[in-house]
Amino acid sequence: MVVFLFYIRHHLVYTNTSKKKYGGDSIGELQFEQVRKILQELIESKSFIKTAKALSELAAVEAAELLEELVENPAEILIIFRLLPKDFSAEVFAFLEPEQQESVASAVSDEELKHLINELAFDDKIDFFEEMPANLVTKMLSLTNIQERKLVNQFLNYPESSAGSLMTIEFVELVEDMTVKEALRHIRNVGEDMETIYTIFVKSKNRKLSGVVSLRELVIADEKAIIKDICHDNVIYAYTTDDQEEVAEMFKRYDFITIPVVDNEQRLVGIITVDDILDVVDVENTEDFHKMAGILPLEEEYGKTSIFNEAKSRFLWLLILMIGATFTGSIIQRYEEVLVSVVILSSFIPMLMDTAGNAGAQSSTVVIRSLSLGTVDVKDFFVIVWKEFRVSLLVGLFLSVINYLRIVFLLRMDAMVGLVVSLTLFLVILMAKTLGGILPVVAKTIGIDPAVMASPLITTIVDTLALIAYFQIATHLLAI
Amino acid sequence: MVVFLFYIRHHLVYTNTSKKKYGGDSIGELQFEQVRKILQELIESKSFIKTAKALSELAAVEAAELLEELVENPAEILIIFRLLPKDFSAEVFAFLEPEQQESVASAVSDEELKHLINELAFDDKIDFFEEMPANLVTKMLSLTNIQERKLVNQFLNYPESSAGSLMTIEFVELVEDMTVKEALRHIRNVGEDMETIYTIFVKSKNRKLSGVVSLRELVIADEKAIIKDICHDNVIYAYTTDDQEEVAEMFKRYDFITIPVVDNEQRLVGIITVDDILDVVDVENTEDFHKMAGILPLEEEYGKTSIFNEAKSRFLWLLILMIGATFTGSIIQRYEEVLVSVVILSSFIPMLMDTAGNAGAQSSTVVIRSLSLGTVDVKDFFVIVWKEFRVSLLVGLFLSVINYLRIVFLLRMDAMVGLVVSLTLFLVILMAKTLGGILPVVAKTIGIDPAVMASPLITTIVDTLALIAYFQIATHLLAI
Numbered sequence: 001m002v003v004f005l006f007y008i009r010h011h012l013v014y015t016n017t018s019k020k021k022y023g024g025d026s027i028g029e030l031q032f033e034q035v036r037k038i039l040q041e042l043i044e045s046k047s048f049i050k051t052a053k054a055l056s057e058l059a060a061v062e063a064a065e066l067l068e069e070l071v072e073n074p075a076e077i078l079i080i081f082r083l084l085p086k087d088f089s090a091e092v093f094a095f096l097e098p099e100q101q102e103s104v105a106s107a108v109s110d111e112e113l114k115h116l117i118n119e120l121a122f123d124d125k126i127d128f129f130e131e132m133p134a135n136l137v138t139k140m141l142s143l144t145n146i147q148e149r150k151l152v153n154q155f156l157n158y159p160e161s162s163a164g165s166l167m168t169i170e171f172v173e174l175v176e177d178m179t180v181k182e183a184l185r186h187i188r189n190v191g192e193d194m195e196t197i198y199t200i201f202v203k204s205k206n207r208k209l210s211g212v213v214s215l216r217e218l219v220i221a222d223e224k225a226i227i228k229d230i231c232h233d234n235v236i237y238a239y240t241t242d243d244q245e246e247v248a249e250m251f252k253r254y255d256f257i258t259i260p261v262v263d264n265e266q267r268l269v270g271i272i273t274v275d276d277i278l279d280v281v282d283v284e285n286t287e288d289f290h291k292m293a294g295i296l297p298l299e300e301e302y303g304k305t306s307i308f309n310e311a312k313s314r315f316l317w318l319l320i321l322m323i324g325a326t327f328t329g330s331i332i333q334r335y336e337e338v339l340v341s342v343v344i345l346s347s348f349i350p351m352l353m354d355t356a357g358n359a360g361a362q363s364s365t366v367v368i369r370s371l372s373l374g375t376v377d378v379k380d381f382f383v384i385v386w387k388e389f390r391v392s393l394l395v396g397l398f399l400s401v402i403n404y405l406r407i408v409f410l411l412r413m414d415a416m417v418g419l420v421v422s423l424t425l426f427l428v429i430l431m432a433k434t435l436g437g438i439l440p441v442v443a444k445t446i447g448i449d450p451a452v453m454a455s456p457l458i459t460t461i462v463d464t465l466a467l468i469a470y471f472q473i474a475t476h477l478l479a480i
Numbered sequence: 481m482v483v484f485l486f487y488i489r490h491h492l493v494y495t496n497t498s499k500k501k502y503g504g505d506s507i508g509e510l511q512f513e514q515v516r517k518i519l520q521e522l523i524e525s526k527s528f529i530k531t532a533k534a535l536s537e538l539a540a541v542e543a544a545e546l547l548e549e550l551v552e553n554p555a556e557i558l559i560i561f562r563l564l565p566k567d568f569s570a571e572v573f574a575f576l577e578p579e580q581q582e583s584v585a586s587a588v589s590d591e592e593l594k595h596l597i598n599e600l601a602f603d604d605k606i607d608f609f610e611e612m613p614a615n616l617v618t619k620m621l622s623l624t625n626i627q628e629r630k631l632v633n634q635f636l637n638y639p640e641s642s643a644g645s646l647m648t649i650e651f652v653e654l655v656e657d658m659t660v661k662e663a664l665r666h667i668r669n670v671g672e673d674m675e676t677i678y679t680i681f682v683k684s685k686n687r688k689l690s691g692v693v694s695l696r697e698l699v700i701a702d703e704k705a706i707i708k709d710i711c712h713d714n715v716i717y718a719y720t721t722d723d724q725e726e727v728a729e730m731f732k733r734y735d736f737i738t739i740p741v742v743d744n745e746q747r748l749v750g751i752i753t754v755d756d757i758l759d760v761v762d763v764e765n766t767e768d769f770h771k772m773a774g775i776l777p778l779e780e781e782y783g784k785t786s787i788f789n790e791a792k793s794r795f796l797w798l799l800i801l802m803i804g805a806t807f808t809g810s811i812i813q814r815y816e817e818v819l820v821s822v823v824i825l826s827s828f829i830p831m832l833m834d835t836a837g838n839a840g841a842q843s844s845t846v847v848i849r850s851l852s853l854g855t856v857d858v859k860d861f862f863v864i865v866w867k868e869f870r871v872s873l874l875v876g877l878f879l880s881v882i883n884y885l886r887i888v889f890l891l892r893m894d895a896m897v898g899l900v901v902s903l904t905l906f907l908v909i910l911m912a913k914t915l916g917g918i919l920p921v922v923a924k925t926i927g928i929d930p931a932v933m934a935s936p937l938i939t940t941i942v943d944t945l946a947l948i949a950y951f952q953i954a955t956h957l958l959a960i
Contacts, residue, residue: 254541315878351805368769
């Protein structure tokens with residue numbers, strides 16, 4: 001079976017038989033499905049040694065995924081995990097979900113645990129410590145040396161979502177007065193365990209960040225040249241306390257692979273690489289999606305939150321909006337006699353309210369997103385308002401004409417009712433879209449997150465306005 | 481003035497006076513503001529030579545931004561642009577907005593234009609050609625050599641948002657049977673203009689992608705070793721026709737810096753680097769935000785769309801939803817006599833509709849986002865439904881109790897009315913949240929983009945259900 005597995009991999013992918021391990025060794029989608037099937041059979045027949053052997057042929061991330069997906073019994077996961085080659089098992093460990101990491105970490109011997117922790121890249125290690133329960137962290141910290149323990153503690157204290165909590169300390173740094181020859185020797189000596197050796201930062205004698213040089217430039221430079229003379233002196237950097245969203249903006253703006261992180265005395269303390277930023281961008285976008293639906297931020301993924309926390313995150317805004325909608329209700333109450341005298345009017349209330357909400361949500365979404373991407377700014381206030389106003393004129397005109405034709409010719413209702421409803425619709429779209437454009441910018445100007453001004457809040461606001469407009473127009477045109 | 485500017489930069493940033501240019505030379509936020517002010521004064525006093533000199537001290541992206549922001553007259557932009565050092569002006573050109581690029585490209589001489597185009601990185605060049613009007617593209621293509629013209633035409637034919645349109649052809653490739661020494665010599669010879677030389681892909685003699693090796697590994701390998709023996713044979717790759725979203729997923733999963741792109745005969749034709757993926761992630765997220773607000777995808781940024789296109793993108797969904805809301809209206813019509821006999825009931829309609837819409841939008845947003853991030857999958861259908869059901873029980877219970885207390889004790893209304901409204905509210909939240917969880921998964925299962933099942937559509941659906949429930953409960957409990 002294992003032979004067959006290898007056959008598939010080498011037949012389908014390449015015929016090269018080199019067996020050197022590499023983080024990127026992997027297989028395509030199609031082959032991945034086939035490997036999954038074969039592994040499933042191996043696991044069902046409890047052939048754990050063969051399973052481990054097959055897994056060790058995959059990229060660590062794939063092995064971790066398949067292990068978690070195919071093996072349901074935690075004890076069996078542990079068995080297979082311990083049968084993996086030692087270094088590979090440490091790689092796989094880094095990709096396991098926190099629950100699995102915890103179950104593995106609690107079960108293995110101190111010696112094994114020490115190996116697992118030591119093999120983790122520094123930033124993975126911090127993530128890991130952050131996820132584990134306190135008693136396990138204490139045990140694990142006792143297995144690391146004092147120096148590292150101090151560093152870990154320092155990292156665990158950086159505010160969440162700060163550049164400090166995102167950076168790694170595994171980087172090469174050069175001193176200004178080194179020669180190129182010394183620098184290259186230093187890189188060769190320490191480069192093995194570093195996150196990157198392609199962008200190298202330079203510090204001055206007082207340990208402040210003072211320059212950047214690429215490995216490419218070092219390699220082509222004269223061996224006797226002094227680093228200070230060949231490095232670039234204006235470096236884009238982040239502070240440990242900078243928010244990760246700002247760091248992501250830097251990466252987007254400058255197209256960098258690596259950005260250095262300094263403390264408040266300008267001393268180089270870490271680097272952030274762009275692959276970690278991809279996750280940040282996802283997290284930040286999820287936060288925006290949730291905020292825009294009236295959900296308070298949650299720490300964990302959807303699959304992992306408790307029912308109670310999930311309910312808590314949704315409760316507050318629903319309550320605020322529910323109370324807000326009471327005002328809309330009181331409008332209806334105030335105009336009761338209008339509704340009683342022309343009963344048909346009440347049947348258009350949902351359509352007017354929904355369209356108002358939708359039109360407002362469209363505008364606010366577009367503006368919120370543009371603000372967050374930086375394609376428009378608060379100083380474009382009048383540009384935005386003027387644009388939304390003209391867009392709403394077009395959209396409003398179209399929709400109210402269609403609506404009028406439908407009411408008068410399709411539903412064969414009174415032309416005056418058609419006029420009242422369509423005129424209201426037009427005004428409502430105008431108001432909703434213009435407000436949808438204005439409110440996010442106003443929010444940003446006064447320091448509130450524009451994302452709050454999304455669909456739910458806009459809907460509640462424009463619903464009230466829509467009903468007032470509706471009843472006012474009806475009272476006048478129908479002479480009630 | 482210029483002296484002062486330099487003083488600021490060097491005083492605030494570093495004292496190193498090395499003047500070597502580098503894409504990353506730049507300044508912090510604080511200094512950027514000061515430089516902006518000084519440049520503004522220079523431009524206002526028409527000191528264009530000094531302006532150009534000051535700009536050339538910045539990173540190209542910053543110079544482009546400031547040029548566009550501070551100089552309003554296109555003729556003046558052109559004057560300053562032509563005063564920039566030749567190579568730097570080409571770098572700045574790549575960062576200008578398409579409109580500015582077009583105005584510069586139409587105004588400069590053929591010789592200058594040729595230089596600008598040739599200095600652009602290949603992927604920037606393709607972006608540029610895609611943005612320019614046809615007559616300008618023809619003129620520019622006539623200035624490039626035949627070979628490059630063919631390549632450009634080929635790239636312009638890749639489907640938009642495909643890996644092919646995203647990749648660059650500026651990469652180093654090695655042949656399997658090269659020695660390490662030959663490989664390093666080859667890299668030194670061609671490496672200068674390449675996007676990256678740190679991850680290098682290997683092809684077999686029949687030109688198929690067969691391996692990957694890092695510069696780090698090459699440097700430490702034995703000079704006489706054969707590439708085939710030291711490279712890694714299982715490579716993650718994308719096809720030219722793959723959607724950019726899939727490519728972004730690969731980067732997120734494997735934490736790569738570079739991914740190779742092959743044609744359908746497995747031949748290596750380009751590479752994609754992670755910095756280009758950051759933009760892709762933003763674009764894809766914007767698409768989702770817009771879809772979820774019922775906006776059809778737009779090609780351009782908000783600031784650049786025409787009023788007509790913007791209106792068109794918002795019109796269709798508003799129309800569909802407007803017609804959909806008619807059903808909601810017809811429910812009210814059908815239960816007219818209920819409303820007439822207990823008039824107070826109508827004032828709770830907005831609150832019930834809004835809360836239904838908001839509760840449904842919360843659930844659908846959370847589920848849509850989880851589906852798009854891959855943290856849940858369609859196979860988790862029952863997990864999602866069960867979770868949403870329990871969350872809605874909690875949220876519904878809280879809100880309806882508060883609502884009952886408010887109606888009976890605060891508004892001092894009839895206890896039975898309070899019961900009808902609160903019971904409806906409870907049921908409505910239950911329905912809305914459960915449907916909000918179910919519909920996106922159903923959509924994905926039948927091959928529709930789950931993002932369509934967001935707030936606007938959910939709102940229209942649950943509004944109808946909410947009103948039916950309301951009137952049914954009222955009829956029974958109030959014995960109308």
